Amino acid sequence: MNTSNDAAIVFDRVSLAYGGRPIISDLSLDVGRGEIVCIIGPSGCGKTTALRMAGGLVRPLDGTVRVLGEPLTEPRRDVAIVFQDYGKALLPWRTAAANVSLALEAAGTPRSERPERIRTLLAKVGLASHEDKYPTEMSGGMQQRIQIARCLAQDPAVLLMDEPFGALDAMTRQGLQDEMLSIVAETGATVFFVTHDLEEAVYLGDRVIGLLPNPGRIGIDLKVDLPRPRDQLETREMPEFLRLRRTLFDFIEKAEA
Amino acid sequence: MKWSRLLSLLASFLVTALFVLAWKLVADYKLVSPVFLPGPDRAWTSLVRGFTTGDLGVKFLATVERMFWGWLIASLIGVALGAAIGTSPKLRAYLAPMLEFLRPLPASATIPVAIAVLGLSDGMVLAVIAFGALWPVLLATIHGFAAVEPRLYEVGRALRLSRATVIAKIALPSASPDILAGMRLGLTVALILSVVCEMIAGRDGLGNWILLAARSFRAPDLYAGVILLGLLGYFTAIAIGLLEARLLVWRSRAR
Structure with missing residues (x-):
């Protein structure tokens, strides 16, 4: 795998297990600087665990996670984590x-x-x-x-977002999606965005990565070629959007089977 | 809202007035011998006389001081120890059984031991009060620190806060409602033990005043002391309630 120093986040053959049960196995993934990468996958595929590793909250058993060229051993202040449970x-x-x-x-x-x-x-x-x-x-x-x-x-140079809008109602969610995109466009931050909402992944991402469960590994890596700035109505009606959505939907269905 | 508060205040005054009236009637009709139960008027006269011509004020202050210092020592030790134990699951596992064994021991049972070790001194009294008032504070603090939302510790880690900062800015404020509840209980225990110690160890104070009044059949003096103790408990509870309201504004503002 090409692990260039240019990438914001690099997972280099990363594995993790809890009590002998493998959670993530041999995961290699580069997230380029300024890229918005959305991670999807069925529950138990280790997407939140991957995010926590990128945040330095969990250390891999094997392999290394590099952030902005440096191996990660603990959280860094220029890597911000947005948790799903804002109330806590x-x-x-x-x-x-x-x-x-x-x-x-x-x-x-x-x-x-x-x-x-x-x-x-x-x-x-x-x-x-x-x-x-x-x-x-x-x-x-x-x-x-x-x-x-x-x-x-x-x-932050890197924003790690763990299903940040998952608990919000549809209207609020769409509003926050657009706000996030404009803030990120302004700051040029790299975004690692975990979600279970396939449409959200396509709408926000430059790339959507689907993980497979037991143990977690990459199953699909899709480039999203949709023009920016994105628009809640127009983008979501584009044939390319619908095609990507379909591909991801099929992927998830197979992954859960 | 304002009216209902005024009304409940009025009602509580009324209940108190009725109680005093009942007391007066029982005393006036001598349902209980006046040797044991003087009327509220005699108790009040005795209270006023104690303050104006007697040394009740000095004794009152002695008790207040004793209670306050014992409680303060207990609170400081309780919060410090509780923070250490509450933030460490290992320490919790090691110490919990022993704490559970020591906690229900009546603190007054430690007085003979304390007298044997420390003698009949003010230091002994302070030690007993602090020991007794320590438990509610300690246990509440342990619980408060153990119940801090784990997510907040992760926020602290993500922001790279030092351990001391995490305790000061995250754990302590999060545990503060529990700590204040423990300190409130500790204050009651401190008052009780102050009085008991004064009675048993003969230190000057309200406890001793009440005991001596009872032994020499000065019932009005006895009741004056009891009324004073009640007032003391009442106003310290109000004081700590105000402190709570000030420190925990965020709780009362919740939707």
């Missing part, structure tokens, strides 16, 4: 602004610069007037926006 990933005793502040405090941003940056970040995710609210006072979509703002506060 936020500090309930901190307001929206203070939750974002946590990332700035971790990075040692001077106290005087924090309010301005927090305001900018919250405005970017559409929470301009909600700085002083507690997470429990906000809807699920708004809570996930706080988490995204906190991740953006890390100035």
Whole structure:
């Protein structure tokens, strides 16, 4: 496998097992800088585990994970993780602004610069007037926006997103998909996006990778040649979109069989 | 909202007034001998006299001081120990059985041991109070730290927070509702033990005052002391309630 130093994330023959049960076996995968790669697959295929390895939360038994050219041994601050369960990933005793502040405090941003940056970040995710609210006072979509703002506060080169919109209703989800795409286009971050929603994967990704279960390995690697910026209506009606969706649907059906 | 609060406040005053009235009637009609049960008026007079001409104020302060320091020591040790045990599953597994054995021991049973070791000193009294008030704080803190959402620890790891920062910014605030509940219980225990120690070890304070009043059949003085203890418990509970409301704003604002 070509493991060029140019790639943002490199899985190099990575394996992982829990208690003798293989979770991921011999996974090799390159994610280029600035690329949006979506990972799909039936449950138990190790897609979340792969994301956690890319975040340095889990270390592989075999093989190496490299991020921005360096072998990964622990989490890095320029790799931000957006968890699916926003309700658990936020500090309930901190307001929206203070939750974002946590990332700035971790990075040692001077106290005087924090309010301005927090305001900018919250405005970017559409929470301009909600700085002083507690997470429990906000809807699920708004809570996930706080988490995204906190991740953006890390100035991430890589964004790892674990089914971030999975728990949201359809309208909120589409809104957040578009917001995420425009933020990523602006910052040029690399995105590793795990989802179980095939349409979401095609809509967001430059590439969609399907994993096979037991143990997790790559089953399909599709390039998505859809024009950007993408549009919720037009993109989803394109023949190429429908073709990709069909291919992935067939893949999943076979993988689950 | 405002009206219903006012109404419940009024009702609670009414219930208290009825209680005092019942007490007065029982005393006036001598349903219980006045040697043992003086009326609220006599108890009140005794209370006022104790403060103006007697040394009840000094004794009251002695008890408050004892309770406060014992409770503070217990809280500091309890939170520090609880944090260490609560954040380490290994320590929890090792220590839990012993803690469960020590916890239900009535703290007053340790007084003879404490007297033997530390003598009849104020240090002994403080040690007993701190020991007794330690358990609710310690156990609540352990539970609070053990119940921190694992996801938050991962957020801390992803942000590369140091262990000390994780404890200060994530674990401690997360455990704070449990810790405050433990400290509230600890305060009650501290008050009880202050009084018991004063009675058993003869240290100057409300406990001793009550005991001496009972032995010399000064019932109004006895009741004055009991009323004072009740007030003390009541107002410390209110104080800690205010502290809770201030520190846990985020809980009351939840939808």
